[in-house]
Amino acid sequence: MPLIGSSSGAVSQSLEEKAQLCSACHGENGVPQDPATPVIWGQHEGYLYIELRDYKRGNRKNEQMSAIVEGLERDDLLALAAYFAKKPWPNLSQPRAGSDDTTHAERVAGSAQCPQCHLNGYLGDSTQPRLAGQNHDYLLKTMQDFRSGARANNDWMTALLQKYSDDDIGALAKYLAGL
Ligand code: HEC
Ligand code: HEC
Structure with missing residues (x-):
């Protein structure tokens, strides 16, 4: 090209x-x-x-x-x-998270107040990104990148995710991808 x-x-x-x-x-x-x-x-x-x-x-x-x-x-x-x-969000047909991951992710999301910014159903708005149905491997990687500082364009997301473990982030990625 x-x-x-x-x-x-x-x-x-x-x-x-x-x-x-x-x-x-x-x-x-x-x-x-x-x-x-x-x-x-x-x-x-x-x-x-x-x-x-x-x-x-x-x-x-x-x-x-x-x-x-x-x-x-x-x-x-x-x-x-x-x-x-303006394009339609595609359906990646990713599996819904299992019940253990769902419970784990919802507990973390509740304590971190993720839906306060990413909104109900994680559909986002304006400058808050949609997370629902995003590619699982990308979600996992970009949350790890925020945490390590490899993605350094939002200090607030970095500080927030540094409070959580690999297991927490793994559960969140599965949960959000499967919404
Ligand atoms: C105070 C508001 C706020 C809260 C609370 C918040 N986020 Fe975010 N999040 C943002 C903003 C704003 C961005 C976009 C940052 C940027 O400009 O790159 C973002 C980006 C992200 C991204 C990257 C999306 C992409 O397409 O690259 C992920 C994943 C994410 N947030 C997950 C979470 C999770 C999980 C939680 C709860 C543990 C959370 N966020 C809580 C505001 C928030
Ligand atoms: C060679 C492959 C490639 C091409 C071509 C490409 N992208 Fe990307 N794009 C990526 C990858 C990989 C990422 C994730 C990078 C990261 O982790 O920061 C990305 C990330 C993005 C993001 C951030 C999304 C988010 O959720 O945070 C936007 C926006 C984007 N690309 C838009 C575009 C646009 C618009 C074009 C064409 C002008 C384009 N890309 C062309 C590979 C590509």
Whole structure:
């Protein structure tokens, strides 16, 4: 997929063409190819934009995403966030968490007040991301990354998750993925 230029030789690409670049990993139909890649279809516009901006600023680090946003301007990031937010959230058909994991996750979520920000059903809004039905492996990885500081674009989430164990985070990932 060329990063610049098109078959007509024009230097600027349409929004559709830019969005095509994303489908290679985030999925043609919104289902990511790799389970450690997040769903972006139907995620909230404000949140999508903040993440793209943070990758571009280097506040959130990921080799693949950094390479992608390098060639994009702020207007592109805003347009792409709006574009993907309008798509339907895909059904990844992940299993519901078992009763032990559910009880464990609900206990942690209650003490940490996760639904206060991620809202009922973990559907999120605006700059609070949807977590329900997100890819399990991605949820696990990104919560571990917040905790270790590898994902350092939100100090508050880092401080919160540092209070919890690997087992707690494992149960939360299974629970949220299966919603
Ligand atoms: C080469 C594969 C690849 C391509 C191409 C790609 N992404 Fe990503 N994207 C990823 C991976 C992997 C992550 C998770 C990285 C991490 O853990 O920080 C990610 C994360 C994201 C996130 C953060 C989502 C969240 O829930 O926090 C957004 C937003 C995003 N990508 C948007 C895009 C857009 C828009 C494009 C096209 C312009 C794109 N990506 C192209 C692989 C890719
Ligand atoms: C005070 C509000 C608040 C609370 C409480 C909160 N979060 Fe968050 N959470 C956020 C915000 C805001 C973000 C987006 C951070 C960013 O900009 O990257 C986020 C991001 C996340 C992400 C990353 C989503 C993605 O797509 O990458 C996960 C996973 C997450 N939170 C899980 C939890 C869990 C589990 C709890 C409870 C243990 C929790 N959060 C409690 C506000 C909150």
